[in-house]
Amino acid sequence: MEESTIAKQNKNVPVLPWMRSPVDVSKFEEYPLDILPCLDPRLKMALQNMGFKTLFPVQIAVWQETIGPGAFERDLCINSPTGSGKTLAYALPIVQMLSTRAVKCLRALVVLPTRDLALQVKQVFAAIAPAMGLSVGLAVGQSSIADEISELIKKPEHEAGICYDPQDVLQELQSSVDILVATPGRLMDHITTTKGFTLEHLCYLVVDETDRLLRESYQSWLPTVLKLTCPYDESLMPGVNNFLPYASGSLKTIRRCGVERGFKGKSYPRLAKMVLSATLTQDPSKLAQLNLHHPLFLTTGQRRYQLPEKLESYKLICVSNLKPLYLVAVLQHLGGEKCIVFTSSVESTHRLCTLLNFFGDLKVKIKEYSGLQRQSVRSKTLKAFREGEIQVLVSSDAMTRGMDIEGVRNIINYDMPAYVKTYVHRAGRTARAGQTGRCITLLRTHEVKRFKKLLQKADNDSCPIYSIPSSSVKSLHPFYLSALEKLKETVQSETSRKGKVGLKFSRVSKGEKKSLEE
Numbered sequence: 001m002e003e004s005t006i007a008k009q010n011k012n013v014p015v016l017p018w019m020r021s022p023v024d025v026s027k028f029e030e031y032p033l034d035i036l037p038c039l040d041p042r043l044k045m046a047l048q049n050m051g052f053k054t055l056f057p058v059q060i061a062v063w064q065e066t067i068g069p070g071a072f073e074r075d076l077c078i079n080s081p082t083g084s085g086k087t088l089a090y091a092l093p094i095v096q097m098l099s100t101r102a103v104k105c106l107r108a109l110v111v112l113p114t115r116d117l118a119l120q121v122k123q124v125f126a127a128i129a130p131a132m133g134l135s136v137g138l139a140v141g142q143s144s145i146a147d148e149i150s151e152l153i154k155k156p157e158h159e160a161g162i163c164y165d166p167q168d169v170l171q172e173l174q175s176s177v178d179i180l181v182a183t184p185g186r187l188m189d190h191i192t193t194t195k196g197f198t199l200e201h202l203c204y205l206v207v208d209e210t211d212r213l214l215r216e217s218y219q220s221w222l223p224t225v226l227k228l229t230c231p232y233d234e235s236l237m238p239g240v241n242n243f244l245p246y247a248s249g250s251l252k253t254i255r256r257c258g259v260e261r262g263f264k265g266k267s268y269p270r271l272a273k274m275v276l277s278a279t280l281t282q283d284p285s286k287l288a289q290l291n292l293h294h295p296l297f298l299t300t301g302q303r304r305y306q307l308p309e310k311l312e313s314y315k316l317i318c319v320s321n322l323k324p325l326y327l328v329a330v331l332q333h334l335g336g337e338k339c340i341v342f343t344s345s346v347e348s349t350h351r352l353c354t355l356l357n358f359f360g361d362l363k364v365k366i367k368e369y370s371g372l373q374r375q376s377v378r379s380k381t382l383k384a385f386r387e388g389e390i391q392v393l394v395s396s397d398a399m400t401r402g403m404d405i406e407g408v409r410n411i412i413n414y415d416m417p418a419y420v421k422t423y424v425h426r427a428g429r430t431a432r433a434g435q436t437g438r439c440i441t442l443l444r445t446h447e448v449k450r451f452k453k454l455l456q457k458a459d460n461d462s463c464p465i466y467s468i469p470s471s472s473v474k475s476l477h478p479f480y481l482s483a484l485e486k487l488k489e490t491v492q493s494e495t496s497r498k499g500k501v502g503l504k505f506s507r508v509s510k511g512e513k514k515s516l517e518e
């Protein structure tokens with residue numbers, strides 16, 4: 001075998017020994033809820049109310065390792081394609097495992113990189129947890145910290161007029177939630193400042209979109225959570241609590257120390273972890289940060305990057321300076337079907353969206369969605385897109401990982417993604433849950449070769465040309481010139497009105513470039 005071929009193959013072989021013998025999720029089949037072993041009837045009912053009749057392969061595989069014979073003895077690392085149902089894969093066993101709890105306290109923590117994603121995951125938990133008497137909280141900074149605290153922490157009811165020792169009151173503060181879905185920043189706010197917020201009882205930690213979360217430290221949330229949930233023996237290390245970085249009274253974590261049967265030297269109780277992504281990192285130094293216990297790797301098929309089964313990838317080769325015209329022609333061709341257009345930066349997202357809206361009557365509503373906007377604006381746009389009031393979302397990359405929006409049948413890469421991971425996540429906003437979908441990538445001639453190589457990394461050799469009649473592009477020329485003129489005027493007035501907008505654009509773009517370098 002040629003040396004270069006061997007090197008190429010080795011790139012796909014994980015370095016960590018436990019990753020080399022994974023559980024292959026593709027060997028599992030969809031399984032009817034009616035005959036799923038050990039499923040609590042209340043949960044079954046909740047799932048049926050969601051319209052689900054079967055569980056997807058990744059959900060069955062995780063069920064087996066947690067509730068089934070696996071009994072969650074090992075931490076789980078799950079690499080499964082976009083839209084394959086990873087959220088329910090962890091939510092379902094966690095809710096079932098917590099259903100036997102006697103006292104309400106925070107036992108499961110799910111961390112996600114963005115607010116919109118956390119909201120989405122909270123909704124999945126909220127659809128099943130109440131059936132088992134469990135409550136779910138959200139810590140994402142959507143409301144004021146005071147409002148969030150009142151949702152998360154229950155204050156003791158005291159008799160009016162009697163003064164109590166503040167230390168006693170602190171002792172009596174209780175969690176109002178069993179499960180918390182959080183973004184790292186807001187989680188750290190609660191860890192450092194919220195009285196009564198404790199990870200002392202935490203049993204389950206889920207790190208969703210792991211590779212994204214491990215790429216940035218987000219105020220060291222991970223080492224902090226691991227430290228606060230790490231059992232230690234006070235008799236062996238007297239006073240160690242005082243040296244915890246956030247020993248502010250409410251945060252003292254007193255977990256018992258012991259040895260788990262079968263795993264000599266490992267402390268007990270163990271914080272059981274599930275880490276997931278559609279593009280899970282294989283980098284040993286990154287995975288080491290998670291301090292995994294005897295990890296089990298679950299992945300789909302042989303390839304590191306897997307695209308959804310029913311995704312069709314197309315390329316559209318454009319004349320460089322006419323790219324916007326090709327985009328408009330495609331949008332017209334798609335005739336109002338829900339569509340996300342990806343660009344390479346927040347700056348080009350804004351410009352492209354403005355330009356498209358100057359194109360006369362396209363018979364579709366087009367809005368932008370990027371990290372440059374305020375959260376309230378983004379949330380409003382997302383809601384309108386979900387509800388079908390907007391048909392086309394022009395978006396930057398940073399915001400769209402994991403987003404699950406019903407009815408998105410088309411993804412358009414206006415700017416070619418620089419990395420295969422980016423392609424996987426962008427394309428994965430369609431063809432979800434076994435549905436069909438297409439991803440059209442606009443390319444300049446010089447990008448064609450690079451794009452082919454990029455797709456091969458995702459095991460995709462077939463990428464036909466998306467053809468649109470040249471007459472459709474030509475007929476748009478007169479509108480293009482006037483739209484460009486209007487765009488120029490708008491950009492000039494925006495720059496002079498806000499003064500610093502230009503500066504803000506370039507600052508955010510840099511940050512986003514970083515996020516694209518996955």
Ligand SMILES: Nc1ncnc2c1ncn2[C@@H]1O[C@H](COP(=O)(O)OP(=O)(O)OP(=O)(O)O)[C@@H](O)[C@H]1O
Pocket residue numbers: 051052053054055056059080081082083084085086087088277278401402403404428432433
């Ligand atoms: N058992 C099921 N039956 C029917 N639909 C399901 C089932 N499980 C999940 N779904 C649906 O599949 C879609 C994708 O699920 P989910 O968002 O969890 O995917 P994911 O694997 O996390 O994707 P990504 O990697 O993009 O985050 C959702 O719309 C969800 O409601």
